[in-house]
Amino acid sequence: MALLRRETLVTGQLLRLVLLHTAWEVGSGQVRYSLPEESKHGTFVGRLAQDLGLEVSELVSRMFRMVSKGRGDYFEVNLQSGVLFVKSPVDREEVCGQSPLCAIDLEVIVDKPLRIFHVQVEIQDINDNAPVFPVNELNLFISESTLPGSRFPGEGAFDADIGTNSLLTYKLSSNEFFTLDVQKKNDKSKSAELVLRKALDREEIPLHNLLLTATDRGKPELTGTVQLVITVLDVNDNAPVFGQSVYEVSVTENTTVGELVVKLNATDLDEGINKDIAYYFNILSDPEVKDMFSIDSHTGEIRIKGELDFEGTKLYEIQVQATDEGHAPMVGHCKILVEVLDVNDNVPELAVTSLYLPVLEDAPLGTVVALISVSDRDSGDNGKVTCSIPPDMPFQLVSTFKNYHSVVLAEAVDRERVSEYKILVTARDEGAPSLSASSSILVPIADVNDNAPAFPQPVYTVFVKENNRPGAHLLSVSASDPDVRENAFVSYSVVERSVGEQQPVSSYISVHSESGHIYGLQPFDYEELQVLQFQVSARDAGFPFLCGNVTVQLFVLDENDNAPAVSPPGSGRGSPGPELVPLSAGAGHVVGKVRAVDADSGYNAWLRYEVQEAGAAGPFRVGVYSGEISTTRALEEADGPSQRLVILVKDHGEPALSATATVSLSLVESPQAVKWDSRQRVGSERPLVDMNVSLMIAICSLSGLFVLVIVVYVGLRCHPGPEVMCGPGKATVVCSSEVGSWSYSQRQSQNLCVREVTAKNDLMVFSPNVPHSSGNVGIEKPQQELTLKSSAVVSQMTESLFGNICML
Structure with a gap:
């Protein structure tokens, strides 16, 4: 309505100006031109000389000149044509402002005669100015708690043009929160008010950018705009909100103290102090949670505070609240589920639940020795445990049921070989790195009577x-x-x-x-x-x-406990008597023989003959080992008719035992005696010759056998032969010489033969030469025993030969 009243007012004023101008022209005779503003240089205005009644040819001579009255030099006259044209464009708004009538007055002066003419150039308005708002951007601050229907006045636009060119209409950009209400203050002024038609929500749209457009009615229409920046002021109407209502976090149980668990980020759609948030554990949170975790009230960082232990607590539920700092603080809540992940930090545990000890050495295979339980407080692979025992034992580990193993007997045991076993049971988990534990089980082996007493030697x-x-x-x-x-x-x-x-x-x-x-x-x-x-x-x-x-x-x-026993001379021929020796006997003539035996054996039975008084022997001597009495030289009459010899016979024992024999010798010259003596000598020498031959044969044979004995002895030393059974036997028959002896025994348990080469052979009897014992306690003689066994073999080969020889 205000705009309509303004248009009516402008139209009436223009009408009155036109009537007044017409009347002025008729009354004063002025020349009036009309020109649109902003006409360019050289634009034709009018034929000024002609309209003033002046001759064009006289303009120069009459000193034609034109003067502008304080409005600037906008126009110029061409003296050759008398045409008024635009010298510089005229801006009506600059020259006249908002005046409804805008004209530029010119005075034309000519001389000869002097005349002054009044010329008026009316500047007509064109729509060359768009509506203009006082500011390009208008900032409005509206609280989000403002009720719908609230009004917010605003400044209208200004248009420097006049008339219809300055009549404005307003339009607000499309939106759902605001509408425009244009109010006409008077005929020339209008105002546009913003009306809130829907409640604002800063958290939804904190800033509204609207465009208010003012459009004039010129041809063409020009527009002006202003940017309405509406800032929605916050009120604390939003509680802090976490990104998630439930956070699920996993940490390993070996996480160090101070390690970050989770960083919470709650948001508050409000602003200012209304969006400043502080984080706290819920007052109803478990005390254990507060002991294990800490929270930074400013950053929302939750960190490890205590030592985590999967085996103690596997899951923590943390209640956290976020509180803003606005008036009447609002609170948001969330829950953090902290899952503690297991690490292999627990070694397996071994426990021997039952022992069946000791184990008899004849126990059957499969006998249960011990029952073992294993456990591991860890979980997953960290809690999977395998058991083992050393492979070099007669036992086996058998899994009975979950977490239980039996140690059973897998091989026969022998207490005499191993009296007890120390079984090292090792339990190892499957973690990375794996952990293990060991436990020793001492298994004694009980004895059974499975071994007979044994002697160290057979x-x-x-x-x-x-x-x-x-x-x-x-x-x-x-x-x-x-x-x-x-x-x-x-x-x-x-x-x-x-x-x-x-x-x-x-x-x-x-x-x-x-x-x-x-x-x-x-x-x-x-x-x-x-x-x-x-x-x-x-x-x-x-x-x-x-x-x-x-x-x-x-x-x-043998001990030397028997003295030699002497047979009297001539006892073999009947009654004893003196030995008759012919005077013609030469040196070496055997005149008799002393015979003696010793019941002992060996050296104790080895007899030696000698004349007791050597000076009384005269031309006779006695064989040291043979006992033969023979002449040492040819006999003489000076030797006397008879000789008496005392022969001492003693053995080689310690101490030696002896006996004496008295031999009477009669020297005769009777041929009968000589003949008897010759017969006696022939009869006595022949056997001796035969005996010497036999002894030579025997000695040669014995030499060969002796070599055989050595070979057999060496063989028996390397390969022991069978045992020799011993028992009581007969007396030993011995053949000996002056420097040695050999023997033969019919006993199977002892046989000894010793041979020495001598120039002269004698005959005697003795027992086997066995070394004396140093005491009553028996002493083992393996080498002597082996010699005796070897001699037994030799004795069987020589029994028939030496027996007959030695009995001569």
């Missing part, structure tokens, strides 16, 4: 001198039993058998049942018993009991 050999003291300790045998306790308690006894003329072994010796000491019950007599062989039995106390036997060979050593 045969014991002992040498005992004859005439030993009754009850003397001879030797000790000892058997060992690898079992234990009563299974290893050994008692000894002699295995009864007959010796000699049905005499039991127990009559000769006794064995102590606990110590194994062997004692002699009676003195031994070498001349009656040379070897006593018996067995000793060792028996344990197990059930059932087991036994072991050993052979004992007891060799009786």
Whole structure:
């Protein structure tokens, strides 16, 4: 309505101006022109000279000139044509402003005669000015709590043009919150008010940009715009909001203290202090949560505060609230689920729940030894546990059911070989890196009586001198039993058998049942018993009991307890008498022989003959080992009719025993005596010659056999032969020379042959040469025993040969 009133007013004013101008022209005779503003230079205005009644040709001569009245030099006259034209464009708004009538007055002066003319050039308005708002951008601040229908006045646009060119219409850009209400203040002024038609929400649209357009009614229409920037002022009507209502976070249990778990970011659609947020644990949160985690109230960072332990707590539920700092603070909530991930930080645990010990060494395979339970507080692969035991043991690990394993017997065990086993059970998890734990199980093996007592050697050999003291300790045998306790308690006894003329072994010796000491019950007599062989039995106390036997060979050593016994000369021919020696006997003539025997053997039976008083022997001598009495030179009458010789016979024992024989020799010259003596000599020398030949053959044979004995002996040293059974035997027959001896025995247990080469052969009888024992206690003689065994082989080959020779 205001715009309409303004248009009516302008139209009336223009009409009055036109009427007034017409009347002025008629009354004053002025020239009036009309020109649109902004006409260009040279634009034709009018034929000024002609309209003033002036001759064009006189313009110069009459000094034609035109003066503008203070409005600027906009026009110019062409003196040759008398035309008024535009010298410079005229801006009506600049020249006249908002005046409805705008004219430029010109005075034209000519001389001859002087005349002054008034010329008026009306500047007509064109729509060359668009509406203009006071500002290009108008900022409005409206609270989001403003109610719909509220009005907000605004300034209208200004148009420098006049008339219809200055009549404006307003238009607001399309929006759903505001509308435009144009108010006409008066005929010339209008105002546009903004009206809020919908409640604002700053959090939805914090800023509204609207365009207000003013359009004039000129031809063409021109417009002006102003940018309305409407800022919605915040009120604390929004609570902080987290990005998620529930946060799910995973951390490993070995996460260090101070490590960031999660950074919360709550947003508040408000602004200013209304959007400033502080973070806190909910007041109802579990105290354990506050002990394990901390929260930064400004940044919302939740960090590790305590030591996490998957085995203690696997999941934490943290309630967090975000509070803004506006008036009447608003609060937002969220939940953080912190899952604690397991790491392999727990070693497996081993527990022996049952032990079935000890294990009998004859226990059947599959016998359960121990029951083991394993566990691991970790989870997943970290909690999967495998068990193992060393492979070099007679046991096996068997999985019975979950987390339980049995140690069972997989191979036969022998307590005597291994009395106990230390089983190292190792449990290892499958984590990375894996952890392991070990536990030792000591498994003792219980004994059963599966071993008989055993002696360290198959045969014991002992040498005992004859005439030993009754009850003397001879030797000790000892058997060992690898079992234990009563299974290893050994008692000894002699295995009864007959010796000699049905005499039991127990009559000769006794064995102590606990110590194994062997004692002699009676003195031994070498001349009656040379070897006593018996067995000793060792028996344990197990059930059932087991036994072991050993052979004992007891060799009786000869003592020099028998003196030589001398046979009287001539005892072989009947009654004793003197030996007749012819005076014609030359040197070396055998006149007789002393015969003696010794019941002992060896050196104790080796006899030596000598004249007791060497100075009284005269022309006679006696063979040292043969006992033959022979002449040392030819006999003489000066030697007397008879000689008496005392022959001393003694053995080689320690101490030596001896006997004497008295030999009477009669020197005769009777041919009958000589003949008898010759017969005697022939009869005595021939056997001696034969005997010497036989001895030479025997010695040669014995030399070869001796080499054989050495070979056999070496072989037996490398390969022990079978045992030789011994028993009582016959007396030993010995052949000897002055420097050595050889022997032959019919006993199978002892055979000894020693040979020495001599120039002269004698004959004697003695027992085997066996080394003396240093005491009553038996001493083992493996080498002597082997020599005796070898001699037994040789004796069987030479029995027939040497027996006959030695009996001569």
